[in-house]
Amino acid sequence: MAREIPDLKAVVRTGTGKGAARQARREGNVPGIVYGDNKEPTPISVNYNYLLKNLKKGRFLQTLFNLQVEGQADQHVVCRGVQRDVVKDLPTHIDFMRIHDDSRINLFIHVDFINADKAPGLKRGGTLTVVRAEVELEVLASDIPDHITVDLEGKQIGDVIHIEDITLPKGVTPTIARNFVIANIAAPTGLAAGGDDEEAAAE
Numbered sequence: 726m727a728r729e730i731p732d733l734k735a736v737v738r739t740g741t742g743k744g745a746a747r748q749a750r751r752e753g754n755v756p757g758i759v760y761g762d763n764k765e766p767t768p769i770s771v772n773y774n775y776l777l778k779n780l781k782k783g784r785f786l787q788t789l790f791n792l793q794v795e796g797q798a799d800q801h802v803v804c805r806g807v808q809r810d811v812v813k814d815l816p817t818h819i820d821f822m823r824i825h826d827d828s829r830i831n832l833f834i835h836v837d838f839i840n841a842d843k844a845p846g847l848k849r850g851g852t853l854t855v856v857r858a859e860v861e862l863e864v865l866a867s868d869i870p871d872h873i874t875v876d877l878e879g880k881q882i883g884d885v886i887h888i889e890d891i892t893l894p895k896g897v898t899p900t901i902a903r904n905f906v907i908a909n910i911a912a913p914t915g916l917a918a919g920g921d922d923e924e925a926a927a928e
Contacts, residue, residue, distance in 0.1 A: 730801065730869070733779065733790040737797070738768040746818065757819035759792065759802060764823065769794060776816060780807070784859075787833040789866060792821060801866060803830060826867035831900050833859040836907060837872040846882040846910035853877070855908045860888065861900045870894045875907060885909040 738749055738756055745768070746756040754770035779785060785804055792802045802821040810817050824830060836858055841847055860873065873893060875886055887904045899905075 729871070730789055730791045732793055733771070733802075734775065734793050735769040735771045736795050738770040741768055750817070755816050755819055757821060759794075759800070759821045759823060762823035762825065767794070767797075769821075771819060773816075776819065780816065784833055787831075787861075789824065789830065789832065789869060790821075801826065824866045826865075828866045829863055830866055831861055831863050832869060834862050834864070834870055834897075835859055835872040836875060838875045838877055838908070840876050840878040843878040844880040844910065846880050846884060847877070849882060850913040851882040851910045852913065853908060854911045856906045857908070860907070862893070863898045863900055865896050868894075868896065870897060873897075880910050882910050882912050 735757070736754075738745060738754075740748070749756040749770045750773075752770075753773050755773050755776050757769045757771055758766050759769055760766040785807070788803070790802050790804070792800050794800075801824045803824055804819060805822045806820040807816050808818040809815060836855070838853065838855075841853065844851075844853075847853060862870075862873075864870065873891055875891055880886070886907045886909065888899050888901075888907060889904045891907065893899075
């Protein structure tokens with residue numbers, strides 16, 4: 726299932742330079758720039774409260790947006806930087822890069838765990854320990870998966886799930902070359918402690 730591309734609204738900012746940027750902030754906006762795709766950079770402004778709301782949702786730098794600028798055709802962009810006030814830690818400037826639908830980009834994709842009720846290790850009291858709730862993947866901009874799926878059916882206590890154990894959507898590849906851990910089934914605390922006592926007694 727492809728991820729829905731959220732809209733992000735902005736307006737063209739008249740004027741450039743520090744003076745125009747300060748004016749945008751006085752009007753309750755955050756100045757920004759849209760660049761790339763062999764086109765002239767476009768100065769924009771994004772409503773401050775609107776931008777802050779989107780930033781608080783998380784993963785802003787890893788999200789592909791459908792940028793809607795009044796008077797222009799919609800365009801897909803990714804944020805390549807948010808400058809912040811050094812004291813208040815609030816956004817003061819934002820940079821976006823245009824993305825083609827056939828571009829390959831790195832984004833963090835949510836990991837969905839299914840069939841927990843069919844995992845013997847969890848039925849015995851084991852705990853699913855999630856090491857990575859999101860995985861950075863290289864994806865096609867026009868076909869971003871909403872999530873990747875880990876099937877827990879048959880998983881026992883002590884089992885470790887690596888990225889290579891997951892069937893990724895076609896054309897999707899991890900950005901890290903090694904076979905890193907996604908999650909594991911940990912033993913219950915009591916069982917682990919009991920096992921240690923038994924080993925000590927045997928010694």
